Amino acid sequence: MVPTSYFLVLSAVLFGLGVIAFIFKRNILTIFMSIELMLNAVNLAFVSFSRSLGQLQGQVFVFFVIVVAAAEAAVGLAIIILIHRNRGTLNVEKVDTLKD
Amino acid sequence: MPVLTYLWIIPLLPLVGAALNGIFGGRWQKSVISAVALSSTTLAFLAALEAVREFLSLSPSQIPWIKNYFTWISAGGFQADFALQVDQLTVIMLLVVTGVGWLIHIYSTGYMHEDPGYRRFFSYLNLFMFFMLVLILAANYLLMFVGWEGVGLCSYLLIGFFFLKQSATNAGNKAFWVNRIGDFGFLLGLLLIFRTFGTLDFSVVLPRAAGMTADPAGQIGTLTTIALLLFVGAAGKSAQLPLYVWLPDAMEGPTPVSALIHAATMVTAGVYMVARSHAIFLNAPVAMQVVGVIGCATALFAATIGLVQTDIKKVLAYSTVSQLGYMFLACGVGAFGAGIFHLMTHAFFKGLLFLAAGSVIHAMGGEQDMRKMGGLRKKIPVTFWTMFMATLAIAGAPGFSGFFSKDEILNEAHRVSPVLWGLGVLTAGLTAFYMFRLLFLTFFGAERYDEHHVHVHESPKNMTIPLIVLAILSVCGGWMAAPQLMGGANHFQQFLAPVLGAAAEPAAASTGSQGGGEILQALLGAPVIAGLLGFFLAWWLYIKSPETPKKLAASLAAPYKLLSGKYFIDELYLAAIVRPLVWISDKVLWHGVDERAIDGTVNGVAFVSRESGDRLRRAATGNIRSYATWIVLGVLVFTSLLLWMVG
Secondary structure, three states: OOOHHHHHHHHHHHHHHHHHHHHHOOEHHHHHHHHHHHHHHHHHHHHHHHHHHOOOHHHHHHHHHHHHHHHHHHHHHHHHHHHHHHHOOOEHHHOOHHHO | OHHHHOOOHHHHHHHHHHHHHHHHHHHOOHHHHHHHHHHHHHHHHHHHHHHHHHHHOOOHHHOOEEEEEEEEEEEOOEEEEEEEEEOHHHHHHHHHHHHHHHHHHHHHHHHOOOOOOHHHHHHHHHHHHHHHHHHHHEOEHHHHHHHHHHHHHHHHHHHOOOOOOHHHHHHHHHHHHHHHHHHHHHHHHHHHHHHHHOOOEHHHHHHHHHHOOOOOOOOOOHHHHHHHHHHHHHHHHOOOOOOOOHHHHHHHOOHHHHHHHHHHOHHHHHHHHHHHOHHHHHOOHHHHHHHHHHHHHHHHHHHHHHOOOOEHHHHHHHHHHHHHHHHHHHHHOOOHHHHHHHHHHHHHHHHHHHHHHHHHHHHOOOOOEHHHOOOOOOOOHHHHHHHHHHHHHHHOOOOOHHHHHHHHHHHHHHHHOHHHHHHHHHHHHHHHHHHHHHHHHHHOOOOOOOOOOOOOOOOOHHHHHHHHHHHHHHHHOOHHHHHHHHOOOOHHHHHHHHHHHHHHHHHHHHHHOOOHHHHHHHHHHHHHHHHHHHHHHHHHHHHHOOOHHHHHHHHOHHHHHHHHOHHHHHHHHHHHHHHHHHHHHHHHHHHHHHHHHHHHHHHHHHHHHHHHHHHHHOOOOOOHHHHHHHHHHHHHHHHHHHHHHHO
């Protein structure tokens, strides 16, 4: 049986990749995908703890996260489409008019 | 008793006139405006006459006749009613104010005819009548104060009537400010009266004040403080030293206003108030001395300034200040009746002098400088003869009204202090001099105006008829007191005795005393002789040898400059009070307190929030990745903190 720590390390690595991608990527779609990556890394951590502790709450949380992620994907993609339609770009550095 | 029951109708009539003209007059013809203004004052005069007729049929137990219409203010232990009162003193004032006011309204329809502010003028003038009537009919000090402030307001509005002239607005402001000082004293006096007596009703305060023990001579007790504070108010309103400075400047107003407000009625309100409060003053010897001395000093002081003025209205203005001084002199020596008597005769002859001066100015096309007049006697005979009568009256020519009132005051003054009497006689001489100087410069001698430009013409009927009526009153107005000279009774004093009883007593005593008649005759002589000397001096200087005044002015340069500069009192006030006040207001209060402290706080708060917001704004770049970086860093910091604390 694979020890829990392996899963946790994998989860941390995936989450770290997600953070790095979120910070350094300029394309909104990529950023969006990195958010999904982070969410799923968290899901993985939830599930591993659930198994090692023998409790179900972790798996219930995962379902919640998946539902929220689906909703977020729907709203987020709609926003991204609108940004592209209005601005003609998906570069986040160009979408910074709020500060003015 | 229709009018006595509904006394409020008397002040209401002019108020209605003022309101109608003020609100609707803009669309009306001048004839309609004058009809409204005249009918309201005529009706007020008739109502006053009817009130007096009804009053005379009252039994003595019904006097003073007080009608309480409604409670005006009721707060805790304080109550002030809208209550009107008629007694003998009110009757005199009522007849003078409505009568002279009515005549001056008629005169104004002629004098102001060409003025674009016709409607405004009559609206203000009627409003003034309303407040003046409230002042004299009030049955308590608070309502009197309402009228007092109201006439002050109308005085301000009418002095600044020609508001496009800077000097006129300045004069209006000056009158307002100086009166504020007096009114402040009056108000403090009212507060002290309320604290002492618990009410402001004349019918309670005055009998109780009369019943109190008098403050010992030379000491300032409560009654003396009240009396002195009331006198501060009176000095402001009635232009006594040191608050007289506004009255000469008030001549910027139209001449009928000078006649009505600044000669006949409003400025005498102070005398009326002091006479009304005589019960307080009689128990305050120090205050009486102050009133007498200030009155006498003002009389002499203003008369000397009047000697050298060249503006016809300025001479009359200083003359008014001087004559008001006489009235206060009378009050100060306890002869309140004599003061009111002089108030009445003065209303006649000084009102007339101003109206006649207005007629002269009208004839000269606006010229007020007597040096540019002369020889007008034949051109405007009605004005000349009426003004001549008034001059004789004010100079105290035997038989004329001023003779009786002035001599009565001087007799009373002699009883108290020969010094006051002597100064009073000197003032009588000066009065005769400056009045005849005015008359000679204006109506006699060479014509010093440009005949091609000035078309001298007699004034229209609606101006000359009031002059004639007032001239008759100036001559006959004093005859009520005439029997006194023949050893009989002074009807005027007898009439006022129920109100000013204690005050009128000594007068009766001195007449009635054995052998007093001869002393009286001798005293009567002195003012008349002084008057004659004044007349001859004026005649010699301005008719006989018209070159002398200039030589005299040159040889006596220093005193002449002092007098023509009005003792430089205005300059003194300017340097000692006005300039420091303006400086403090400007540098400290405006630029310091207002701009730095108050504006600085408000603007400072705004500045700090704006600046800090501007700095903080830079953190919000709108760049999502930088936000994310901060979040990650934050999470890392907090997680490590958490681990460190737990571990």
